[in-house]
Amino acid sequence: MSSDATPPVLKLHGVSAGYGRIRALHGIDLEVRRGQIVTLLGANGAGKTTALKTISALVRASAGSVLFEGRDITGLRASEIARLGLVHVPEGRHILRGLSVRENLELGAFTVRDPAVRQERMREVFGLFPVLDHRQHQDGSLLSGGEQQMLAIGRALMQGPKMLLLDEPSMGLAPKLVLDTMRIVKRLNQAGTTILLVEQNARLALRLADYGYVLESGEIRMQGPAAALRADRSIVQAYLGE
């Protein structure tokens, strides 16, 4: 749970960002503590994806700062941030077309020099997702949606993440697969990975998370412990009432 004693692993301070002249984030503050699952909720177009992209430097912050493990990472290259162990699994999975499942995983461990470590991580990923083992020589982009999601998460695990930024990992999946995905998120968290989760399915996300933020038109509208947000009538109406 969020105890104020532990310093945040990730801290956003007054972060603004946008695309050309379009402003998508207006000075947001956000904190994630070690070992937490924090969820970022909001309607379509609220700026959730932009927030994750700004953290991982795919989008430049126009104001404010991002701190990871106490270090200011605003202005680093995306690849440098990934190498710090802050790993972004983007919306839409982005499996590398024309590369096999195995090659996609190998590239996850691009920065790992020791082949033995790569092999070990790949064994762990195959243990978690046996289907990837069976399909390792197939073109990754030809997997089913659910399998692609496993590959996207598996590839992120190859990077040896300290913290994961997950953007709608359950998007487009059948209800059973949505639950499977959430179980995996929980499992990774229990194994020690801190998680910032963007989810359409607010009900599920709040059940999983310790803490939540609600984003609206690029601003943080509400925040609090997940249990409190679940109990809040306005959130229930806006995001949970199907």
Add this chain to the structure above:
Amino acid sequence: MSLLDILAHQLLNGLVLGSFYALVALGYTMIFGVIKLLNFAHGDLYMVGGFIGFIVLSAISSVVGGGWFGIFIAMLLSMLAVGFLGVVIERIAYHPMLSAPRLSILITALAVSLVLQNTALALTNGQYTAFRSDLGFGGITLGGLFITYNQMVLVAAAAVLMIALEFFVTHTQYGRAMRAVAVDADMCELLGINVAAVIGVTFFIGSALAAAAGTMAGAYYGSLWYFMGFLIGLKAFTAAVIGGIGSIPGAMLGGLVLGLLEALGTQIPGIGSEWKDVFSFAVLILVLVFKPTGLLGRSEQERM
């Protein structure tokens, strides 16, 4: 000579020509893959590679001789030098333009091409330079066909380079990263891959392959000219498009196909060798009409 012998002879010429086309087309297609630029200066790196190879050979031939071994050493050094030249060109001319509109970077490439050509023009006064070497004219006779050792060495060297490239691209992390950057550069950054470095490596390899072709072609045909990169640049571009731009096996195939078609095309009654360029661009148009993505290219729709 019987008709069959003439055909076999032209096939052999086509194979040699196709090897040069393929080596240059590979760089074209690799560079297009990673930054979606038709690098019109690429043919000129072939020219620069030829000159550097010749200069190196002149400097070392008293020690290592002017035969294939000396040419091999000259080729390696030329590949190294032109590889770095390619990296420098990318850094200075293309890198700052990557987020600019596509047309700007295309015009930049034309400018780089003009700079390279005119530098060579100024240094050579526009004269042909004889590529002096000690290559002999020996060979073996197979039926009615005479194959020179030079032709064999050249085709074998091109094959070795292409096999090495194929190994690099499929079996090394940088090779995989090169293919991955061609598909989704942002995702590569998220995986911790320094995309700028991968682009640099791609320019190095592509430029080095053009230099290899330039040195070998200079030695084989025996002359160099500041404008020699222009036409082979166009042909390599044609070969890359025939094979499917962005596809590495496509560039190899496209180069060979184009070389063979050109050599055989000159044998069709009514089409003399003066028509061979028309012939290859006609082939390009036909491919674009009937298979716009090239022989081994993927269609855009598959990307979704």
